Amino acid sequence: MKVNRSTVLQILFVVALAAVLAGMANTAHDNLVRQGIATGFDFLGDRTGWDVSASILPHAASDPYWWTFVIGLSNTIALSITCIVLATAAGLVLALMGAGRSRILRGFTQLYISMFRNIPLIVQVFFWYHLTRQLPPVRQAVEFLGCCYASNRGIYIPRLGLDADFNLEFTLPRLQGFNFVDGAYVSPEFMALAVALVAYNVAFVAEIVNSGIRSVPRNQREAARIIGLSDARTFWQITVPQAIRVAVPPLINQYISLTKSSSLAIAIGYTDLFSVGILAINHTGQSFNVVAVLMLVYLVISLGISALGNAYNRSVTARGMR
Amino acid sequence: MKTLTKKTTTQQPALERARRRAAALALGCIGLIGATAASAAPSPTIDAIVKRGELLCSGATVNSHGFQAVDARGVWSGLDVDICKALAISILGSEKKMKLVPVSFVQRFPALQGSQIDIIVKSTAWNLTRNTDLGFMFSTPYLFTGAAIMVYKSLGVTKGTDLDGATICTSAGTTLEKATADFFIKHNKKYKLLSFDSAIERDQAYLARRCDAIVNAVEQLSAVRTFSAPNAADHVILPDSLGKEVQAAVVRQGDDKFLNVVNWTIFALIEAEELGITAANVTAKKSDPDPRVQKLLGVLPGVGKKLGLRETWAYEVIKQLGNYGEIYSRNLGANSALKIDPRYNKPWFKGGVMYAPSFD
Numbered sequence: 152m153k154v155n156r157s158t159v160l161q162i163l164f165v166v167a168l169a170a171v172l173a174g175m176a177n178t179a180h181d182n183l184v185r186q187g188i189a190t191g192f193d194f195l196g197d198r199t200g201w202d203v204s205a206s207i208l209p210h211a212a213s214d215p216y217w218w219t220f221v222i223g224l225s226n227t228i229a230l231s232i233t234c235i236v237l238a239t240a241a242g243l244v245l246a247l248m249g250a251g252r253s254r255i256l257r258g259f260t261q262l263y264i265s266m267f268r269n270i271p272l273i274v275q276v277f278f279w280y281h282l283t284r285q286l287p288p289v290r291q292a293v294e295f296l297g298c299c300y301a302s303n304r305g306i307y308i309p310r311l312g313l314d315a316d317f318n319l320e321f322t323l324p325r326l327q328g329f330n331f332v333d334g335a336y337v338s339p340e341f342m343a344l345a346v347a348l349v350a351y352n353v354a355f356v357a358e359i360v361n362s363g364i365r366s367v368p369r370n371q372r373e374a375a376r377i378i379g380l381s382d383a384r385t386f387w388q389i390t391v392p393q394a395i396r397v398a399v400p401p402l403i404n405q406y407i408s409l410t411k412s413s414s415l416a417i418a419i420g421y422t423d424l425f426s427v428g429i430l431a432i433n434h435t436g437q438s439f440n441v442v443a444v445l446m447l448v449y450l451v452i453s454l455g456i457s458a459l460g461n462a463y464n465r466s467v468t469a470r471g472m473r
Numbered sequence: 474m475k476t477l478t479k480k481t482t483t484q485q486p487a488l489e490r491a492r493r494r495a496a497a498l499a500l501g502c503i504g505l506i507g508a509t510a511a512s513a514a515p516s517p518t519i520d521a522i523v524k525r526g527e528l529l530c531s532g533a534t535v536n537s538h539g540f541q542a543v544d545a546r547g548v549w550s551g552l553d554v555d556i557c558k559a560l561a562i563s564i565l566g567s568e569k570k571m572k573l574v575p576v577s578f579v580q581r582f583p584a585l586q587g588s589q590i591d592i593i594v595k596s597t598a599w600n601l602t603r604n605t606d607l608g609f610m611f612s613t614p615y616l617f618t619g620a621a622i623m624v625y626k627s628l629g630v631t632k633g634t635d636l637d638g639a640t641i642c643t644s645a646g647t648t649l650e651k652a653t654a655d656f657f658i659k660h661n662k663k664y665k666l667l668s669f670d671s672a673i674e675r676d677q678a679y680l681a682r683r684c685d686a687i688v689n690a691v692e693q694l695s696a697v698r699t700f701s702a703p704n705a706a707d708h709v710i711l712p713d714s715l716g717k718e719v720q721a722a723v724v725r726q727g728d729d730k731f732l733n734v735v736n737w738t739i740f741a742l743i744e745a746e747e748l749g750i751t752a753a754n755v756t757a758k759k760s761d762p763d764p765r766v767q768k769l770l771g772v773l774p775g776v777g778k779k780l781g782l783r784e785t786w787a788y789e790v791i792k793q794l795g796n797y798g799e800i801y802s803r804n805l806g807a808n809s810a811l812k813i814d815p816r817y818n819k820p821w822f823k824g825g826v827m828y829a830p831s832f833d
């Protein structure tokens with residue numbers, strides 16, 4: 152059997168790399184033990200003793216660390232999905248406005264993109280968060296639409312859900328004690344983050360979709376016109392299907408980037424995965440292990456989005472040329 | 474295959490034993506070298522401080538009035554800053570040889586573990602987890618306080634248990650989060666916690682009534698009321714105690730000599746207050762006939778040699794900063810804007826718990 156020299160070199164390289172990494176991990180572990188710093192993953196089963204701000208899942212100070220990580224993850228996912236959906240929808244609208252014939256709309260699109268794309272995201276997060284502070288305190292909440300309330304503690308809206316016996320129930324928010332009870336509630340931290348992430352990412356999504364549309368050769372449109380297709384049909388049946396193929400891969404990257412940047416949540420007290428991690432580091436001191444958990448989970452999320460996106464990309468590619 | 478595994482398992486203990494013996498031998502050698510080196514070199518931390526000519530202390534990214542706050546000229550002051558200065562004087566002879574490395578509350582522990590700073594003096598409460606799992610040693614406490622709740626007077630709340638269902642603002646990753654949880658669990662009341670990494674965001678959230686109440690050490694609540702609120706009289710600190718906050722300096726484990734210097738620097742401040750030695754009278758006190766005074770100020774030698782410092786280190790600390798009572802008064806007490814009653818932080822014979830061991 153003839154062994155390729157480059158294969159051997161590659162194997163050697165991988166083995167050497169693995170050895171270096173293992174050596175580093177070992178040294179780190181030894182140093183931690185010498186400094187008397189706790190290591191290992193046992194802390195995941197320990198009671199945290201502290202509570203998180205808000206979650207769709209039940210939570211209490213008596214929860215173990217692993218459950219608190221799950222709560223952080225659920226908040227990250229809730230925020231990311233909301234933002235991906237809204238940013239995509241708004242980005243498409245903005246891209247269509249930019250591709251249209253109206254000069255005013257095109258100008259607006261350009262202005263929007265250059266403005267929101269060029270201000271650091273963290274600055275935008277703080278801007279929107281401080282704007283929510285301008286709302287009145289909860290006891291002077293503004294009522295709107297006859298059912299909803301806005302205060303600097305969030306937006307309170309009616310809730311359609313299941314009660315303890317799994318019967319459908321409809322509840323309206325009402326002020327009781329220190330807060331509104333019943334109904335559903337969106338915290339100002341979530342709102343500020345969602346608005347900031349959407350506003351920022353819309354600019355990128357619009358640019359990506361725009362470049363997709365521009366990538367379709369002009370003669371395709373001319374050919375469509377020659378065979379008598381209307382402008383609308385040309386756009387939806389000739390331009391869009393080809394534009395999607397160009398736009399989907401960078402869009403996936405944008406979604407991954409959005410999800411990763413949701414970790415800015417810690418700046419304004421929204422308990423996402425990253426802020427749970429930072430709190431856990433501070434309370435347990437096990438920075439290596441906590442960071443390992445964070446890296447693994449973010450990696451899985453990013454690869455998951457990537458896999459979904461690629462699957463979609465394959466399905467649209469299959470319909471056209473391959 | 475079977476024999477092979479058997480062989481390795483029987484071989485392993487022997488190998489392990491040999492490895493351990495070698496390791497023990499090596500450790501013994503290092504220990505011997507270490508022992509001879511110890512008399513010449515006081516401690517790795519002090520060596521590093523002397524070599525760079527500067528003590529790296531935990532600074533702040535935002536003002537915490539009374540503890541770490543910066544004025545219009547860019548000068549930092551506060552109780553925590555003064556403790557850092559005292560240590561810089563003990564080791565290097567001048568309060569100017571101290572650098573405050575800006576770290577947030579969340580960053581302070583990794584910064585100490587990673588040797589970016591020599592010591593944490595930053596409103597840090599001593600507790601079991603930090604002492605054991607984080608690999609730290611705590612100095613003798615330099616402030617005894619307690620966590621408390623502050624609310625707007627207009628809320629009509631008079632005690633902590635009235636706050637059923639309230640939203641509470643506090644600092645992320647601190648003992649306060651746990652103290653708050655414990656209080657509401659103990660009284661079986663509901664609450665919503667909102668934790669902030671940034672002290673400014675936390676205080677502003679409370680002042681804007683994003684939260685109904687704010688939990689912090691009593692001194693820090695006073696500072697929020699005095700410095701951040703438009704009208705201090707609008708706020709009331711509730712009588713409930715949410716647990717003890719014993720604030721101490723934090724160092725890495727394994728450097729006993731450095732910890733000794735930190736401890737005895739703090740003790741010197743306490744001892745000076747007990748003996749009535751102040752910044753103003755310290756030079757005159759050198760001729761005081763009381764041997765306790767003479768020992769502390771280095772007139773009778775001992776305090777320097779035993780710690781590997783100059784004999785006059787305590788004299789210089791008191792000369793430049795004053796005693797503990799003066800430091801407290803200037804930053805938190807009667808001579809500060811906060812006007813907080815020292816309570817437990819008075820000397821033992823005045824009803825407080827400040828008590829220093831003998832300087833013999």
